[in-house]
Amino acid sequence: MTGARPGAEHVQEQVRQHVPDQASQYAPQHVPGPITGGESLVRALAAHGVTHVFGIPGTHNLEIYRHLGAHGIDHTAPRHEQGAGYAADAYSRASGTPGVALTTTGPGLLNIAAAVGQAYSDSVPLLVLSPGMPSNHPVQSTGLLHETRSQTGALSHVAGFSHRVSSVEEIEIAVARAFTYFRTGRPRPAHIEVPLDLLEAAYRPGAPRRAPTVAPHAADSSAIERAVRALAAAERPGIVLGGGALAASGDCLALAERLAAPVVTTANGKGVVDEHHPLSLGVSLHSPAVQEWLADRDVLFAVGTELAESDFWSAPPAPRGRLVRLDIDPAQMYTGIPADVSLVGDARATLPLLVGALPGAPSGRTEESARAVTDLRAKRDAETRTRDLRWTPWLDVIGRVLADDAILTSDSAQCCYYGALPHLRTGARGRFLHPTGFGTLGYALPAAVGAKVAFPARQVVALSGDGGLQFSVQELATAAQLGLPLPVVVFDNGGYGEIRDEMIARGDTPLAVDHAPVDLPALARAYGGNGVRVSRVDELASVLVRALDTPAVTVITIAEEGA
CATH class of the missing domain: 3.40.50.970 (Thiamin diphosphate (ThDP)-binding fold, Pyr/PP domains)
Incomplete structure (x- = not known):
């Protein structure tokens, strides 16, 4: 990465x-x-x-x-x-x-x-x-x-x-x-x-030992030729980008535009291609409509992704067409969904060769693909609109306030994987850091500290739930000690909302998932920061703007309906 x-x-x-x-x-x-x-x-x-x-x-x-x-x-x-x-x-x-x-x-x-x-x-x-x-x-x-x-x-x-x-x-x-x-x-x-x-x-030491500089290596030329033939002949191409494509953002966009192919990303690949681009489906692999669309591609090109259950939130759909995979890890060519065309190499070195060898897309395909993306986004959002309305109005405000190079850190919380991943669009200059796969809780707050240390002048915002935040809530002290603007937006649903919902879906009586209320803004103040509770969407923008301009950690708690 x-x-x-x-x-x-x-x-x-x-x-x-x-x-x-x-x-x-x-x-x-x-x-x-x-x-x-x-x-x-x-x-x-x-x-x-x-x-x-x-x-x-x-x-x-x-x-x-x-x-x-x-x-x-x-x-x-x-x-x-x-x-x-x-x-x-x-x-x-x-x-x-x-x-x-x-x-x-x-x-x-x-x-x-x-x-x-x-x-x-x-x-x-x-x-x-x-x-x-x-x-x-x-x-x-x-x-x-x-x-x-x-x-x-x-x-x-x-x-x-x-x-x-x-x-x-x-x-x-x-x-x-x-x-x-x-x-x-x-x-x-x-x-x-x-x-x-x-x-x-x-x-008594000698001269310092240093790791050698290693240039990124491209995939084998014959494999690139096979991939070019497959992609050039595609009538319904699609692209999936994972975290392994992050270093090749510009080339990924160039490939999508050369093929006029819609792009969908994993959580780790969020923002590889600007999610405002007309060919971007964003983080949508969990959507049944998008999964059916992927399975129907005659050629699917996957870059730097495992194509795993943690990406799709279910068993990965078997593609009905050919799968071309580009990955630095050769094991990805035969694990999960096996590749029909294998490109083992670095995306930074391989993608320019592919783009340079591909002909332009047929006339009219770009407009057709853009319409397909608009339609698929609408279908994706319709599938979960009732559930996601708990978060989308708030996330829309956050998206409008933040600069295009802002860094957001995320937790393994409903407001993040159901809300922010698909609905809070990230540009090519921004970053969205999410703990996928292993799926830890408590990542967002200390991760925001790390991101802010790396880039003190850039906006950094942590997104979490009340349950996840309390796995690492003591890091409010670390954030306060930095003395830098660091908003922490917490969606409070009174405990472990995901596990509560799963218990109810199983017909079980919820157990150990409902927590006594915690005054998180007061806790932030006790640690030396600031805290505020927001009850209306129209209040959030001014609160967030102020937090981004205040040299301190600020916990902004949003109470979810029914919590």
Whole structure:
């Protein structure tokens, strides 16, 4: 999920400041005196352009903390390690650079596991760093503080990889390995554990180890030729874009316009193509009308998406035509819906070759496709109009107030997946960060902190429900400490609305889903921010405008009907 999307200016500035050009990597460099393993870890982060980390100091990671400032790395301290993970995840999604989270041993590391699972599901390059038991620690339990049977064993089953270094010299190599991993395939989270004794051990380092620069690689030329033939012959083409297409936004739009093909996106692909564009269906894979339309395409082109149940909210429909898939992960060619034409490569490198080789669409197809998009959007909205009216009037106001480059963070809440994903349109300059797949609760607030740290001058708004917000509500303190404008819009339905509805649909008596009212605006004020309760749609615009201009976190609570 890296590339020239919103955040490119942030990435380029980091590169200019912290990453030397290829030639200078091999130039003679000053060799410092002895440093500790903790400083070696921090030096390795700085060598890879890291300027910010999220974490909580603990007894065992202080040797890392003591060196952050000297190496130009800023720090934000969330109130829980899970919040640190979600903040680093959103920092990565917004900026296009890997997010870094720092924990202590034992419970600190295990607390971040849910965030690591979310980053794995959504292909986010998240680096988690932790101390570990000493190198010579026995297998038998000794009662050492935060002792854990196997931290790497636990994280290896959640992250893309989990690595425990065995020598102080290996620390920089492990960091370079993680950044190489981020640059050479489908991004997944990584964990590096440094034993306590190695953090304090001194050694004399050489020149910093750095991951090599890796250019995005295109799919095989013969596969591109097959894809061009299939797409050029299509009479009813359609395009599905996932998170793997984010870095190739302009080329995705160029392809859609060359084919005059309607575009539908997954949650992670929201905004790859401007959702105001006449060919954009937005996030609509859950719609039965759109699913039937997809199944009827004679050629369907999918970019950077699993085409999974979590995208469709049901079993994916089997296409009746040919499926062309472009993905950096070769496993996507035969899992889920198998590809008829397989393009294994980076979307940034492959799509320009496809677009350049395709002829223009037949005369009249663009107008025909635009009419089809208008019709399908109307059908999609009609399917759920009664339900979605709980949120759409409010979301319309939010959409009118926000700038076109605003960043919205979302929770796994009804107001977000039923409301904002399909109905709050995102432009190509904006971002919508949603925890799909793994479907965690409590993402929106700490993710908004991470996005705001990445881009302090851009509008950032968190969208959540009252149940989801309380999974990470303590991060209101972190948001307040930033001292930056950060509205948190909370739709209050008195508990876990989705699970309540599912229980009722099953004929069950709702149990443990109805919560006593919480004065969330008052809680925000207690944490040092602002809070207001809005009861009418016509009040929201002025409240939101004021919150976006006030250097503080502001909780805006909206009571849903019947809550």
